[in-house]
Amino acid sequence: MKSLKQRVVIMKKLYLIFVLILTTIHCGDESHSDKKGIEIQGAWVRLVPKSSNVTGAYIQITNHGELDRLQAARSDIAETVEIHEMKETEGMMQMRKLEQGIELPSHKRIRLLPGGNHLMLIGLKKELKPGMKVPIVLEFAKSAPLSVEFTVGEMGEPISDSHNHDHNH
Numbered sequence: 001m002k003s004l005k006q007r008v009v010i011m012k013k014l015y016l017i018f019v020l021i022l023t024t025i026h027c028g029d030e031s032h033s034d035k036k037g038i039e040i041q042g043a044w045v046r047l048v049p050k051s052s053n054v055t056g057a058y059i060q061i062t063n064h065g066e067l068d069r070l071q072a073a074r075s076d077i078a079e080t081v082e083i084h085e086m087k088e089t090e091g092m093m094q095m096r097k098l099e100q101g102i103e104l105p106s107h108k109r110i111r112l113l114p115g116g117n118h119l120m121l122i123g124l125k126k127e128l129k130p131g132m133k134v135p136i137v138l139e140f141a142k143s144a145p146l147s148v149e150f151t152v153g154e155m156g157e158p159i160s161d162s163h164n165h166d167h168n169h
């Protein structure tokens with residue numbers, strides 16, 4: 001049996017190790033001190049048949065600044081762009097417009113993914129083709145509007161991040 005004092009020392013050591021691990025994970029993932037503003041990754045629009053005039057757009061947004069909010073979006077390719085959430089109601093997945101947009105906490109990455117929050121392009125004015133670039137302007141509560149090129153792709157296709165980096169110009 002270890003004395004209480006020894007146990008406290010062990011607990012303190014474990015706690016320190018735990019804090020170190022957390023700090024390492026945090027720095028390695030989404031918080032880069034050299035980056036500023038809003039960072040965009042993996043922006044893509046779902047390819048839909050010609051007959052469909054609505055589609056979803058997906059994106060990852062990392063906010064390197066202070067608390068912000070994605071408030072609205074617009075595009076020349078669609079009559080309206082809405083911010084939607086998916087919610088299960090009585091076993092059915094349903095979409096709902098997020099009137100307040102999506103909160104972007106400081107130094108966090110939020111993901112708009114199929115089955116989750118997404119941008120809804122309503123009233124498509126052009127037929128989508130695989131690989132086509134669709135510019136969508138994102139409007140924030142604090143940050144300046146950002147024009148982002150979304151790549152048209154199919155579900156499950158790996159989307160390259162390389163051409164989608166768009167820092168806060």
Ligand SMILES: [Cu+2]
Nearest residue numbers: 084095119120
């Ligand atoms: Cu939707």
